[in-house]
Amino acid sequence: MKRFTDLLSELDSETSVNAKTASLVRYFGEAGDADALWAIALFSGRRPKRTVSASLLRAWAAEASELPLWLFEECYHVVGDLAETIAAVLPSPLQQEEISLETAMDLLREMAGRSEEERKEKILGIWQNIPSDQRFTFNKLLTGGFRMGVSEKLIVKALARHTGLEENLISHRLMGNWDPYTSRLADLLFSENENDHISRPYPFYLAYALEETEQEPGPLHEWQIEYKWDGIRGQIIRRQGHTFIWTRGEELVNDKYPELMQMAENLPDGTVLDGEIVAFRDGRVLPFQQLQKRIGRKNVSKKMLGDIPVAYIAYDQLEHQHTDIREMSLEQRRQRLEGTVRDIAPLSAHILLSEITEVNRWEDLKVLRENCREIQAEGLMLKWKAGSYKTGRKRGEWWKWKLDPMQADAVMIYAQSGHGRRANLYTDLTFAVWDGDRLVPFAKAYSGLTDAELKTVDAFIKQNTIEKFGPVRSVKAEMVFEIAFEGISYSPRHKSGIAVRFPRIVRIRYDKKASEANTLEDLRKLIS
Amino acid sequence: MRSLLEVNDIGLYCPQADVYIDPWRRAERALITHAHSDHARQGHGLYMAHKHSEGILKHRLGNIRLENVEYGQKIYMNGVEISFHPAGHILGSAQVRLEYKGEVVVVSGDYKITPDGVSAPFEPVKCHTFITESTFGLPIYDWKPDRTEFDALQRWWKHNAEEGICSVVFGYSLGKAQRILRNLDLTQGPVYAHGAIIEIHKAMAHTGIEFPECLPVDKSIPKENFRKALVIAPPAADTENWLRQFVPFKTAVCSGWMALRGTRRRQNAHKGFAISDHADWKGLLYAIESSEAGNILITHGYSDTLARYLREKGMQAEVLNTLYTGDAANENTEADETVH
Numbered sequence: 001m002k003r004f005t006d007l008l009s010e011l012d013s014e015t016s017v018n019a020k021t022a023s024l025v026r027y028f029g030e031a032g033d034a035d036a037l038w039a040i041a042l043f044s045g046r047r048p049k050r051t052v053s054a055s056l057l058r059a060w061a062a063e064a065s066e067l068p069l070w071l072f073e074e075c076y077h078v079v080g081d082l083a084e085t086i087a088a089v090l091p092s093p094l095q096q097e098e099i100s101l102e103t104a105m106d107l108l109r110e111m112a113g114r115s116e117e118e119r120k121e122k123i124l125g126i127w128q129n130i131p132s133d134q135r136f137t138f139n140k141l142l143t144g145g146f147r148m149g150v151s152e153k154l155i156v157k158a159l160a161r162h163t164g165l166e167e168n169l170i171s172h173r174l175m176g177n178w179d180p181y182t183s184r185l186a187d188l189l190f191s192e193n194e195n196d197h198i199s200r201p202y203p204f205y206l207a208y209a210l211e212e213t214e215q216e217p218g219p220l221h222e223w224q225i226e227y228k229w230d231g232i233r234g235q236i237i238r239r240q241g242h243t244f245i246w247t248r249g250e251e252l253v254n255d256k257y258p259e260l261m262q263m264a265e266n267l268p269d270g271t272v273l274d275g276e277i278v279a280f281r282d283g284r285v286l287p288f289q290q291l292q293k294r295i296g297r298k299n300v301s302k303k304m305l306g307d308i309p310v311a312y313i314a315y316d317q318l319e320h321q322h323t324d325i326r327e328m329s330l331e332q333r334r335q336r337l338e339g340t341v342r343d344i345a346p347l348s349a350h351i352l353l354s355e356i357t358e359v360n361r362w363e364d365l366k367v368l369r370e371n372c373r374e375i376q377a378e379g380l381m382l383k384w385k386a387g388s389y390k391t392g393r394k395r396g397e398w399w400k401w402k403l404d405p406m407q408a409d410a411v412m413i414y415a416q417s418g419h420g421r422r423a424n425l426y427t428d429l430t431f432a433v434w435d436g437d438r439l440v441p442f443a444k445a446y447s448g449l450t451d452a453e454l455k456t457v458d459a460f461i462k463q464n465t466i467e468k469f470g471p472v473r474s475v476k477a478e479m480v481f482e483i484a485f486e487g488i489s490y491s492p493r494h495k496s497g498i499a500v501r502f503p504r505i506v507r508i509r510y511d512k513k514a515s516e517a518n519t520l521e522d523l524r525k526l527i528s
Numbered sequence: 529m530r531s532l533l534e535v536n537d538i539g540l541y542c543p544q545a546d547v548y549i550d551p552w553r554r555a556e557r558a559l560i561t562h563a564h565s566d567h568a569r570q571g572h573g574l575y576m577a578h579k580h581s582e583g584i585l586k587h588r589l590g591n592i593r594l595e596n597v598e599y600g601q602k603i604y605m606n607g608v609e610i611s612f613h614p615a616g617h618i619l620g621s622a623q624v625r626l627e628y629k630g631e632v633v634v635v636s637g638d639y640k641i642t643p644d645g646v647s648a649p650f651e652p653v654k655c656h657t658f659i660t661e662s663t664f665g666l667p668i669y670d671w672k673p674d675r676t677e678f679d680a681l682q683r684w685w686k687h688n689a690e691e692g693i694c695s696v697v698f699g700y701s702l703g704k705a706q707r708i709l710r711n712l713d714l715t716q717g718p719v720y721a722h723g724a725i726i727e728i729h730k731a732m733a734h735t736g737i738e739f740p741e742c743l744p745v746d747k748s749i750p751k752e753n754f755r756k757a758l759v760i761a762p763p764a765a766d767t768e769n770w771l772r773q774f775v776p777f778k779t780a781v782c783s784g785w786m787a788l789r790g791t792r793r794r795q796n797a798h799k800g801f802a803i804s805d806h807a808d809w810k811g812l813l814y815a816i817e818s819s820e821a822g823n824i825l826i827t828h829g830y831s832d833t834l835a836r837y838l839r840e841k842g843m844q845a846e847v848l849n850t851l852y853t854g855d856a857a858n859e860n861t862e863a864d865e866t867v868h
């Protein structure tokens with residue numbers, strides 16, 4: 001674990017993307033395939049289930065360090081991270097044994113079948129025998145949650161440099177739910193046999209925002225114009241008789257949308273669709289808040305299915321008759337998509353074809369956009385008909401033209417408790433956007449959430465506090481919120497250099513990772 | 529019987545001797561544990577401090593009435609025997625011992641246990657009542673040996689220098705800066721210091737303790753000169769405007785708070801080195817134990833926590849509210865000495 005520990009501390013101290021990438025490349029080169037694979041798995045959230053509960057770890061750590069439990073808890077409160085707290089309070093190790101990351105992960109797996117006594121003995125033994133700086137790493141493996149400012153994109157970049165493979169090939173091969181215990185790095189990265197990976201989605205092509213001030217991107221007849229629906233971006237995969245529904249947040253959501261699973265059974269084998277999951281009833285798309293009720297639930301009840309049915313608005317097809325058709329033009333893909341949806345629509349009410357609107361003049365497009373609010377659309381999509389399906393956010397061929405007000409996806413980084421009725425709740429939240437690799441606060445907001453949502457956020461804050469200073473807590477940069485505001489201007493007084501007017505919370509973006517929040521540059525572009 | 533020491537609006541007060549210790553408001557007579565600004569404030573009638581504090585006190589407070597004291601030297605005030613003992617915090621720092629009719633009270637001021645190579649090392653003083661600080665009074669604060677952290681700092685500087693990047697390290701100009709200079713191999717490259725530090729060194733010249741010479745940072749210095757350099761500066765200098773002259777640079781912070789990842793990250797610095805002039809948890813317990821005091825009073829820091837812990841260990845311990853900072857609530861205002 002020494003090499004991995006060094007990597008963590010490098011990633012911790014480096015702020016530039018280049019330096020982080022370089023650290024990862026060095027690690028992949030030096031760590032060996034097994035440990036490299038584990039690093040990829042851990043950074044991308046593919047960690048094995050916890051085998052020891054946090055409360056047991058606390059009790060054992062307090063015992064091993066001869067501290068009363070309350071004092072340990074107090075330490076934990078100040079540190080805000082269990083793994084770090086334990087590492088900080090344990091007495092000096094007796095030995096300096098070196099175990100590999102792979103060995104440590106195997107140990108954790110073996111733990112699952114053991115009795116509590118056996119698990120305790122094992123873990124206390126490891127704490128006693130490994131160098132103190134590696135205890136933090138080991139505890140992180142135990143408690144999970146490797147948030148080291150390493151995005152999937154960064155891993156892909158580093159792996160591309162390490163292997164010489166293309167980035168989009170790697171990001172494709174790393175997607176899906178592969179198991180680090182049974183996978184091998186070489187198989188994962190170099191296997192041409194797609195059968196092993198029927199669940200694997202394609203990386204999403206993401207649109208750039210088209211500002212109102214921007215020039216018409218070309219003759220309008222070259223563009224496919226659709227509504228941008230307010231739902232969850234999702235990819236539906238039908239391969240070898242199995243269905244997989246992936247969100248953009250790389251979450252497999254099969255369990256959450258049984259009606260879509262049923263619908264997909266009718267899809268021909270070897271089909272992959274791209275579209276939007278929306279709450280849909282009586283021929284209308286429902287507000288996102290409705291859909292959110294389903295997102296929040298672990299199990300979808302019968303009542304929920306009846307109250308808030310969902311539909312899939314398909315707008316692209318990526319795989320047709322077992323063939324990757326992303327290189328085809330949008331026009332050609334659209335033809336395939338229309339055929340696919342036409343064949344299946346009579347069998348299920350839960351799939352719709354994204355409507356194409358013919359508009360000839362830019363002014364008409366503006367009118368169309370103004371009407372979006374009424375039909376619960378977020379705005380318009382403009383897609384270049386001759387373009388292929390790209391990977392990630394690429395400028396030029398897919399534009400989203402959202403409605404006002406201006407909004408941004410931002411990460412919550414500080415929270416302050418409210419007043420009066422809400423004195424015990426953390427309701428005053430500070431939101432940040434990315435400036436390079438750093439999060440800079442840009443808005444404070446306290447309205448827009450329901451009481452139930454406030455409670456969820458409050459619980460998150462209390463569990464993810466990094467530090468407390470007076471009534472303010474800094475929290476782990478994890479939760480993404482959509483923040484709307486009325487105006488934006490430059491402001492030298494603010495750390496971010498910008499000031500927004502009347503910021504408010506539109507919703508919690510459970511589907512987004514912190515790394516996907518907007519950047520300061522995005523916000524600057526909003527300033528006219 | 530009146531107690532030997534009490535707290536009032538002005539500060540820690542000994543009624544029998546009619547003298548204050550590190551008072552936070554104007555007092556007629558003040559015993560000063562050390563020259564940091566939260567302990568040595570403006571406006572007292574008479575200051576008494578260890579002789580090595582003289583230069584800094586006068587530099588910071590101007591033309592004050594000051595009596596220099598040696599460690600161990602006995603002073604009598606209305607029957608109270610007063611003496612200063614090394615606290616190991618910064619140059620000239622002292623614990624103040626008061627004895628009256630067989631009762632002994634020791635006020636620790638700020639202290640650390642391990643010798644830092646600059647200040648006179650901490651000496652435990654036996655007493656009945658020990659008034660201790662608790663800035664880092666949690667078990668998570670467990671300092672590594674100085675060597676470990678300074679070696680890491682040296683490697684960091686070397687690594688940056690090899691890439692042609694200037695290393696800017698922030699540490700308090702009184703205490704931390706001198707330790708950095710003493711503990712690093714300065715032959716590695718040029719060493720620059722912020723004006724505040726140079727001033728401090730001038731003010732300390734009278735002690736006869738010499739510090740390696742460092743070059744003053746000056747706007748006229750060509751950027752090229754900083755490529756392999758180490759620049760030492762007080763935390764207050766951490767502004768974009770001041771740092772601009774060193775581009776490209778990396779920053780590091782030397783402070784006990786850097787022991788935590790969360791604080792390191794919030795600092796916006798590339799590196800944090802947990803080097804402190806305060807005692808860690810074990811250090812506090814060591815000082816408390818070796819004082820053999822039956823009564824422990826705890827000032828600034830994690831005082832509630834430490835008091836509860838000691839009480840559970842069967843000791844008599846209480847919180848004593850003072851206005852000394854270095855408070856955990858504002859993590860990074862470790863009693864700095866701003867030089868005007």
Ligand SMILES: [Zn+2]
Binds near residue numbers: 562564567
């Ligand atoms: Zn001090």
